[in-house]
Amino acid sequence: MGVVDSFLAKIEKKEVVIGVIGLGYVGLPLAVTFARKGVKVLGFEKWDKRAAQVNEASNYIGDVKDEDLMLVVKETKKFAATTDFSRLKECDAIMICVPTPLDKFKKPDMSFIESSSVDIGRNMKKGTLVSLESTTYPTTTEDFMKPIIERESGMKEGVDFWICFSPERVDPGNHNYKTENTPKVVGGLGPDAQKIAMGVYGLAIQNLHGVSSPRAAEMVKILENTYRLVNISLVNELALLAGKMDINIWEVIEAAKTKPYGFQAFYPGPGIGGHCIPLDPFYLEYIAKGINFDLTMINTAGNINNLMPYRMMNKIAFALNRHCKALNGSKVLFIGVAYKPDIDDPRESPALLVMEQVAKKGALVSYHDPYIPRVKDEHGHEWVGVELSDRSIAEADCVVFTTNHSCLDVDWIVRMAKLVVDTRNAVKRVHIEDSKVFKL
Amino acid sequence: MGVVDSFLAKIEKKEVVIGVIGLGYVGLPLAVTFARKGVKVLGFEKWDKRAAQVNEASNYIGDVKDEDLMLVVKETKKFAATTDFSRLKECDAIMICVPTPLDKFKKPDMSFIESSSVDIGRNMKKGTLVSLESTTYPTTTEDFMKPIIERESGMKEGVDFWICFSPERVDPGNHNYKTENTPKVVGGLGPDAQKIAMGVYGLAIQNLHGVSSPRAAEMVKILENTYRLVNISLVNELALLAGKMDINIWEVIEAAKTKPYGFQAFYPGPGIGGHCIPLDPFYLEYIAKGINFDLTMINTAGNINNLMPYRMMNKIAFALNRHCKALNGSKVLFIGVAYKPDIDDPRESPALLVMEQVAKKGALVSYHDPYIPRVKDEHGHEWVGVELSDRSIAEADCVVFTTNHSCLDVDWIVRMAKLVVDTRNAVKRVHIEDSKVFKL
Numbered sequence: 001m002g003v004v005d006s007f008l009a010k011i012e013k014k015e016v017v018i019g020v021i022g023l024g025y026v027g028l029p030l031a032v033t034f035a036r037k038g039v040k041v042l043g044f045e046k047w048d049k050r051a052a053q054v055n056e057a058s059n060y061i062g063d064v065k066d067e068d069l070m071l072v073v074k075e076t077k078k079f080a081a082t083t084d085f086s087r088l089k090e091c092d093a094i095m096i097c098v099p100t101p102l103d104k105f106k107k108p109d110m111s112f113i114e115s116s117s118v119d120i121g122r123n124m125k126k127g128t129l130v131s132l133e134s135t136t137y138p139t140t141t142e143d144f145m146k147p148i149i150e151r152e153s154g155m156k157e158g159v160d161f162w163i164c165f166s167p168e169r170v171d172p173g174n175h176n177y178k179t180e181n182t183p184k185v186v187g188g189l190g191p192d193a194q195k196i197a198m199g200v201y202g203l204a205i206q207n208l209h210g211v212s213s214p215r216a217a218e219m220v221k222i223l224e225n226t227y228r229l230v231n232i233s234l235v236n237e238l239a240l241l242a243g244k245m246d247i248n249i250w251e252v253i254e255a256a257k258t259k260p261y262g263f264q265a266f267y268p269g270p271g272i273g274g275h276c277i278p279l280d281p282f283y284l285e286y287i288a289k290g291i292n293f294d295l296t297m298i299n300t301a302g303n304i305n306n307l308m309p310y311r312m313m314n315k316i317a318f319a320l321n322r323h324c325k326a327l328n329g330s331k332v333l334f335i336g337v338a339y340k341p342d343i344d345d346p347r348e349s350p351a352l353l354v355m356e357q358v359a360k361k362g363a364l365v366s367y368h369d370p371y372i373p374r375v376k377d378e379h380g381h382e383w384v385g386v387e388l389s390d391r392s393i394a395e396a397d398c399v400v401f402t403t404n405h406s407c408l409d410v411d412w413i414v415r416m417a418k419l420v421v422d423t424r425n426a427v428k429r430v431h432i433e434d435s436k437v438f439k440l
Numbered sequence: 441m442g443v444v445d446s447f448l449a450k451i452e453k454k455e456v457v458i459g460v461i462g463l464g465y466v467g468l469p470l471a472v473t474f475a476r477k478g479v480k481v482l483g484f485e486k487w488d489k490r491a492a493q494v495n496e497a498s499n500y501i502g503d504v505k506d507e508d509l510m511l512v513v514k515e516t517k518k519f520a521a522t523t524d525f526s527r528l529k530e531c532d533a534i535m536i537c538v539p540t541p542l543d544k545f546k547k548p549d550m551s552f553i554e555s556s557s558v559d560i561g562r563n564m565k566k567g568t569l570v571s572l573e574s575t576t577y578p579t580t581t582e583d584f585m586k587p588i589i590e591r592e593s594g595m596k597e598g599v600d601f602w603i604c605f606s607p608e609r610v611d612p613g614n615h616n617y618k619t620e621n622t623p624k625v626v627g628g629l630g631p632d633a634q635k636i637a638m639g640v641y642g643l644a645i646q647n648l649h650g651v652s653s654p655r656a657a658e659m660v661k662i663l664e665n666t667y668r669l670v671n672i673s674l675v676n677e678l679a680l681l682a683g684k685m686d687i688n689i690w691e692v693i694e695a696a697k698t699k700p701y702g703f704q705a706f707y708p709g710p711g712i713g714g715h716c717i718p719l720d721p722f723y724l725e726y727i728a729k730g731i732n733f734d735l736t737m738i739n740t741a742g743n744i745n746n747l748m749p750y751r752m753m754n755k756i757a758f759a760l761n762r763h764c765k766a767l768n769g770s771k772v773l774f775i776g777v778a779y780k781p782d783i784d785d786p787r788e789s790p791a792l793l794v795m796e797q798v799a800k801k802g803a804l805v806s807y808h809d810p811y812i813p814r815v816k817d818e819h820g821h822e823w824v825g826v827e828l829s830d831r832s833i834a835e836a837d838c839v840v841f842t843t844n845h846s847c848l849d850v851d852w853i854v855r856m857a858k859l860v861v862d863t864r865n866a867v868k869r870v871h872i873e874d875s876k877v878f879k880l
Contacts, residue, residue, distance in 0.1 A: 138685055169699060176701070183698040209698045211691055212871070219687050220695040223678060224703050227671070227696075234670050234737045238663060241724075241733050245578055247659050251651055255660040256667075258623040258649045259609060261616070263664050264704040284681075293681050297674045300740040431652070 003127050004192045010092065011199040014038055018200070019091030021116045023054055023081060025275075025345075026133060026168040027097030028061045028069075033179045034204040035072035035079035042091060043081035044119075054081035062343060063172055063179075088123035093131065093200045096120075096145075097168065099275070100134045106282045108137060110144060117145045121152025128161045129196050132214075133168045135221050135280050137287035141165040141214035142189060162193035165214035166201060167221035172274075173343040183207040187217025225280035226298060231266040232277070233301035236308055239268035239440055243432055248439070250425040268440055270402055270423040271308040271350025273339025278305065278348045309353035312400075312423055312440070316358060319421050319438045320398055328362030333386070333396035335413065336403020336424075337369045344371035351402035352377045366396075370407055393417050401426040443567050444632045450532065451639040454478055458640070459531030461556045463490055463521060465715075465785075466573060466608040467537030468501045468509075473619045474644040475512035475519035482531060483521035484559075494521035502783060503612055503619075528563035533571065533640045536560075536585075537608065539715070540574045546722045548577060550584060557585045561592025568601045569636050572654075573608045575661050575720050577727035581605040581654035582629060602633035605654035606641060607661035612714075613783040623647040627657025665720035666738060671706040672717070673741035676748055679708035679880055683872055688879075690865040708880055710842055710863040711748040711790025713779025718745065718788045749793035752840075752863055752880070756798060759861050759878045760838055768802030773826070773836035775853065776843025776864075777809045784811035791842035792817045806836075810847055833857050841866040 001009065010016050020031040021044045028043070035041045045051040050060075057073040059066045072079040088094060098112035113134060120130055130149060132141050141164070146157050155161055166186045171177060184205045188194030194210060201208055211217050239249040249268055257265045272278045281298045288295050317327045337351040338344060346352065351367070356377055359365040366386045369375075374384045386392050393399060393416035401410075404424040414420055414427055420437040422430070430437045441449065450456050460471040461484045468483070475481045485491040490500070497513040499506045512519040528534060538552035553574060560570055570589060572581050581604070586597050595601055606626045611617060624645045628634030634650060641648055651657050675689070682689040689708055697705045712718045721738040728735050757767045777791040778784060786792065791807070796817055799805040806826045809815075814824045826832050833839060833856035841850075844864040854860055854867055860877040862870070870877045 138687060171701065174701065182700065185695045185698065207698070209695050211695050212688070215685065216687050216691055216695070219678075219682060219685075219689075219692045223675075223692055223696045224699055226674065226678070227703055230670060230674050230737075231667070234666065235663075237735060237737050238659075238666070238724075241728050241731075241735065242659060244731055244733060245655065245659075245727075247578060247655050248652070249659075251656050252659045252663055255625045255649050255651050255656070256663045258625065258647070259664055260622065261611065261614065262704075263667055264702075284678075287685075288681050291681075291684055293684060295677060295681065296740050296744065297670075297677050297737075300736050304736065 004195060007092070007127060007129075007196050008199055011196075011203065014203065016092040016200060016203070017042060017090055019044060019088055019094040021094065021096045021119070022098040022112070023050055024097065024099070025061050025063065025172060026170050027095070028054070029063050029170060029179045030095060030097060030133070030168070031079055032064050032068050032072055035076070036068060037204045038076070038078060039203050041072075041079045042087060043079065044085055044088065045081055045083055048083045051081040051083050054079075063170065085119040086123050088120055089125045091124070091128065093129040093196075094120055094124065095131045095133055097133045100136050100279075100283070102279050102282055106286070108283050108286055110136070110140075113140065113145060114148060117148035118152050121149040124153060124161065126155065126160045129164065129193065129200060130161060131164045131166050131197060131200075133166055135167060135225070135276060135283065136218060137283035138215040138218040138222070139287065140218060146189075158190055158192065162188065162190075162196055163214065164188035164193050164197040165217040166197065167217060169221075169224075172345060173340065180204065181206050183209055185209050185211055185217050185220050187211040187214045189214055222280050222284045225276045226284065228266070228277045229272060229281045229305065230297055230301045231264070232269075232272050233304040235266045236268045237304050240311065243440065246432060248431050267425070269308075269350065270312040270354050270440070272305045273347065273349045274345070275347050309350055309357055312354045312421070313357040313361070315423075315438060315440065316354075316398055316400060316421050317361070319419055323397070323419055325397055326362075327358060330363050330397040331395060332358050332363045332365050333393065333399045334365065334367040334402050335369070335388075335399060335408065336401065336405055337367055337372050337375050338403045338405070341404050342371075342406055346372050346375045354400070354402065355383070368392075369403065370405055388413065390416050444635060447532070447567060447569070447636050448639055451636075451643065454643065456532040456640060456643070457482060457530055459484060459528055459534040461534065461536045461559070462538040462552070463494055464537065464539070465501050465503065465612060466610050467535070468494070469503050469610065469619045470535060470537060470573070470608070471519055472504050472508050472512055475516070476508060477644045478516070478518060479643050481512075481519045482527060483519065484525055484528065485521055485523055488523045491521040491523050494519075503610065525559040526563050528560055529565045531564070531568065533569040534560055534564065535571045535573055537573045540576050540719075540723070542719050542722055546726070548723050548726055550576070550580075553580065553585060554588060557588035558592050561589040564593065564601065566595060566600045569604065569633065569640060570601060571604045571606050571637060571640075573606055575607060575665070575716065575723065576658060577723040578655040578658040578662070579727065580658060586629075598630055598632065602628065602630075602636055603654065604628035604633050604637040605657040606637065607657060609661075609664075612785055613780065620644065621646050623649055625649050625651060625657050625660045627651040627654045629654055662720050662724045665716045666724065668706070668717045669712060669721045669745065670737055670741045671704070672709075672712050673744040675706045676708045677744050680751065683880065686872060688871050707865070709748075709790065710752040710794050710880070712745045713787065713789045714785070715787050749790055749797055752794045752861070753797040753801070755863075755878060755880065756794075756838055756840060756861050757801070759859055763837070763859055765837055766802075767798060770803050770837040771835060772798050772803045772805050773833065773839045774805065774807040774842050775809070775828075775839060775848065776841065776845055777807055777812050777815050778843045778845070781844050782811075782846055786812050786815045794840070794842065795823070808832075809843065810845055828853065830856050
């Protein structure tokens with residue numbers, strides 16, 4: 001039996017061991033999903049505190065159920081975490097779920113993929129499948145990851161090991177679609193890699209969609225999130241115009257949604273947050289620049305998005321101006337620093353950017369978020385949330401809705417507040433503005 | 441009983457007479473839809489040939505069924521057309537379905553709305569509802585149409601007559617959604633107008649969605665089509681990049697479509713056509729400029745779209761170049777001039793723009809379209825289609841797919857052709873290019 005067939009036979013018998021590098025919001029759900037299907041999973045973490053937490057079955061990811069983690073770690077023992085990367089040699093398939101941030105010049109920071117590739121190259125056994133899940137620019141799997149693994153291992157891709165790209169599609173807080181039931185795109189390099197990758201992922205994921213190459217799979221994820229960036233930016237720009245024309249953009253969007261074909265609703269806000277949409281399109285912009293290609297749509301959308309926090313600062317300043325107050329010296333209370341409703345994740349949160357700008361202009365800034373008691377901004381400054389009370393609301397010169405968590409008692413907040421800037425349509429009854437409430 | 445209540449009572453008894461101005465692809469289906477519900481409809485047309493055609497029940501709009509027109513004109517006699525605009529006084533509700541083109545400087549040409557408003561003002565009786573359906577920039581109904589009607593009639597809006605905006609959502613060739621079952625957005629000026637407008641439209645349309653003002657309703661239609669322009673432009677730009685990176689953009693789109701939330705597929709092509717998407721966003725850009733607001737997303741999307749025909753010309757030139765041929769003197773056969781598949785409408789067709797550019801460079805251009813035997817370009821030059829045959833295909837130095845009509849025998853065309861440029865993914869088996877076929 002050839003190496004490919006024996007791998008497939010092993011898959012058939014569920015005897016493969018899966019390695020997951022990076023146990024964050026992508027890796028942990030993925031590991032638990034495989035383990036729940038009875039597949040043995042080893043989780044690799046550089047951060048020993050996190051590895052220990054996993055091994056205590058102490059959950060830290062909202063999309064993972066506590067009882068599922070408990071089950072696979074403590075009962076079936078199908079899942080364990082380790083900081084010992086030499087154990088990568090125990091794995092048949094290794095999935096890389098590490099972050100790919102952008103540096104401040106919007107250049108992709110490939111250091112986590114690089115170090116994972118080095119770890120894999122130095123430790124893996126022959127006949128391993130390596131799958132990259134981290135969002136990155138097209139060609140990364142073939143032109144960046146593969147050469148590092150070959151160099152470090154002395155092995156040959158397509159003969160001694162196989163590679164594929166299979167983008168994570170985790171949508172934190174989505175109650176309908178989790179790792180298991182979200183269709184997964186799989187792009188192996190060559191037919192052998194594809195057969196093996198489809199087999200491995202098929203052990204845990206309900207629907208797979210194969211594409212012809214890793215680069216096509218890389219492009220899929222970028223297209224999905226570029227689509228979102230562009231549409232949110234479009235609606236942000238239209239929202240600013242609509243406000244000037246006495247049109248309530250949220251009413252317009254609700255009405256457009258009644259079109260039964262050819263429309264998908266996006267909503268305005270103080271900017272774009274999270275780990276994907278503000279970043280992914282710029283991976284593509286980066287690689288495109290390398291071949292002298294300007295992505296004007298992404299660039300324009302990025303500009304609009306980057307300006308939104310400043311525009312929100314202006315909104316707050318001009319709302320205070322109505323009360324004959326300056327930003328300088330005014331108390332501004334922000335409500336919500338999570339980047340979307342009902343989650344506890346402040347990554348790339350536009351609220352933080354607005355807070356920072358407003359504070360720079362001399363305002364006394366505080367925030368409340370029911371899910372985030374303290375938060376660090378990009379300069380490392382730690383903000384500590386305040387509790388909402390009649391008094392804390394009434395003391396603020398301006399209250400700003402930046403995340404529309406569904407648990408917030410909006411009516412009470414508005415009643416208590418002196419002045420409200422609403423960037424999220426939290427106060428539905430107000431058209432564009434009234435004497436107290438100003439909408440984006 | 442007040443005037444509003446007596447109007448509502450008349451609606452209740454289906455005794456209202458509807459006037460429809462403009463019997464084109466919007467007005468004719470609308471008129472027939474009301475008439476089929478047993479409401480009396482008068483169609484107003486400046487073009488006497490078209491009025492005569494209607495009165496002979498001779499159908500000229502693909503989305504209207506011949507038998508429906510026959511039924512309401514000849515049998516129930518609920519619908520008749522006229523060129524006599526003085527008969528507007530017979531109508532209780534008048535719907536304006538005239539075109540709103542852009543001039544070559546992308547300035548909205550309001551002359552048809554203007555002349556309709558004059559006709560209405562001079563002829564309508566007291567107590568009429570006037571509804572504008574033509575796509576236009578927000579504020580048109582209140583700030584452009586209303587003053588003309590008031591001036592010409594000497595009547596007062598809100599007292600002697602009412603106005604609303606209710607955007608047409610006709611999607612030619614859509615087999616699932618016709619006028620009757622496509623939800624309709626209705627924005628009356630003030631509560632009386634809204635009550636009456638909802639009542640009138642409710643006689644024929646299954647689902648109505650009321651908004652708070654005509655300007656909100658105007659914005660709805662612009663948002664819907666701006667969304668499409670922006671997304672098609674985005675995917676066109678990504679397609680050009682993908683081609684350079686050896687990525688098949690259509691494969692990527694199909695894979696992205698497997699994401700069960702947060703994505704809607706748009707496809708690349710040689711540009712954007714039809715009567716809506718290339719125009720509507722620029723109405724908004726026009727009015728935004730008037731208040732010093734630059735719509736950068738629309739502007740960027742428009743630029744990409746405008747460049748597509750030139751990029752397609754380059755594609756054709758470089759495909760011919762592989763065969764050591766210049767555009768100048770080469771025979772180029774275009775297949776499809778309709779702006780989308782399976783319809784007979786060449787309005788704003790990007791194919792015509794490509795044909796024009798290629799002809800300018802000295803190519804001998806011909807075209808075939810199974811639904812469009814002859815077509816005029818924007819300079820008034822008439823093109824006459826050729827039949828497809830083994831010979832007509834083989835004689836061309838390059839065959840260009842510009843519309844993917846589903847009836848085309850693509851395999852045969854490719855087999856017979858010397859060279860193919862495929863802007864629509866008609867030739868599915870080819871990845872990006874092979875020795876004969878070059879994709880966008």
